[in-house]
Amino acid sequence: MKPAFKPLPREFFSRDPRTVSREVLGKVLVRKNRRNPLVARIVEVEAYLGADDAAAHAASGRTARNAVLFGPPGHAYIYFIYGNHYCLNVSCMPDRIPGCILVRALEPLEGMDEMATLRGITLDGTKNLKLLTRGPGRLAEAFGITREQDNGKDLTSAKSDLYIADDGAPPPEVAITKRIGITKSADLPLRYIIAGNNFVSAPRKLA
DNA sequence: TACATGATGCCCT
DNA sequence: GGGCATCATGTAG
Numbered sequence: 001m002k003p004a005f006k007p008l009p010r011e012f013f014s015r016d017p018r019t020v021s022r023e024v025l026g027k028v029l030v031r032k033n034r035r036n037p038l039v040a041r042i043v044e045v046e047a048y049l050g051a052d053d054a055a056a057h058a059a060s061g062r063t064a065r066n067a068v069l070f071g072p073p074g075h076a077y078i079y080f081i082y083g084n085h086y087c088l089n090v091s092c093m094p095d096r097i098p099g100c101i102l103v104r105a106l107e108p109l110e111g112m113d114e115m116a117t118l119r120g121i122t123l124d125g126t127k128n129l130k131l132l133t134r135g136p137g138r139l140a141e142a143f144g145i146t147r148e149q150d151n152g153k154d155l156t157s158a159k160s161d162l163y164i165a166d167d168g169a170p171p172p173e174v175a176i177t178k179r180i181g182i183t184k185s186a187d188l189p190l191r192y193i194i195a196g197n198n199f200v201s202a203p204r205k206l207a
Numbered sequence: 208t209a210c211a212t213g214a215t216g217c218c219c220t
Numbered sequence: 221g222g223g224c225a226t227c228a229t230g231t232a233g
Contacts, residue, residue: 046214055214065229082215083226089214102214137215147228181214 005030005039005165010156013073017047017092017099021192024090024164026172029106031143033161034114038143040106040133041169043197046179047190048089050098054184058098069098074156078140078147085137086145090155090164104180104191106133107199108142115142135201172197 005028013020024042031038048056050069057066057079068077069091077089077100093099108115108129115132116123119142123129133139140146145162155163173195178187180201193200 048214057214060230063230079214080228081213083213083228084217085215087214104214135216179214183213 005158005167007156007158007163007165008074010072010074013090013092013156014094015073015092017049017101018190020090020092020099021045021047021101021190022174023171024101025174025192025194026169028109028165028167028169029103029143029162030165031111031162034111034144036111036114038111038115039109039167040115040139040143041109041167042103042164043107043194044103044105044200045192046102046104047192048100048102049190050093050100053188055179055182055186055188056098056100058100062098066098068152069100070096071152074154076145076150076153076155076162078145078151080147081137086140086147087136088140088143088145088150102136103139104136105193105199105201106139106142107197108132118142118144130199134199 028039028041050058058069062070068075072095073091075091078086088103089100091100132142153162154160175193175195176189177191179191
């Protein structure tokens, strides 16, 4: 593991989710409470705007489930979907304003063996590497993320066992498309991907 | 208390 | 390419 993964400051997330989405691409997600650190680069995210975004969980106001979105920025909002899958979101915007980003795909950098174990698959070749962290449900499983353990966790502190950091990589080229898997406000161009990256969850037309 | 539904992934064809 | 598992949450009654 490279030295000094520096966590992003809370102010980074205290902004419009669209700005955060664009700038968080190329940063790394770090998981520490394992035998070995798990590290993967963020290559695909979506922005959810809050009150004015019909597709956002926060659109209909604060509930027990989405309370984290209404709290301070830089915290993990984990929810369970389709009876099988967890998804990792990061709260954005200042306290009480419910923006967020959804992390949709990662490029594994370190700890692939353990990710494979968590996913319940074997790594036969480079092809299977994509199966580790491509898609919101998959990456959550590969990082051992559950609502019980990780919901509300501070992602801006290296003391946290789950956080987002800058590893010094140069900013990538960003492409923008429509969001995936939603029915409301489905045409808005709020999905941000690293252009040409092989680990994004699905090829889509540019918006 | 009951019901409809979803920011998905897997397996079968 | 399409159907389906599977359940927490929110909303209605």
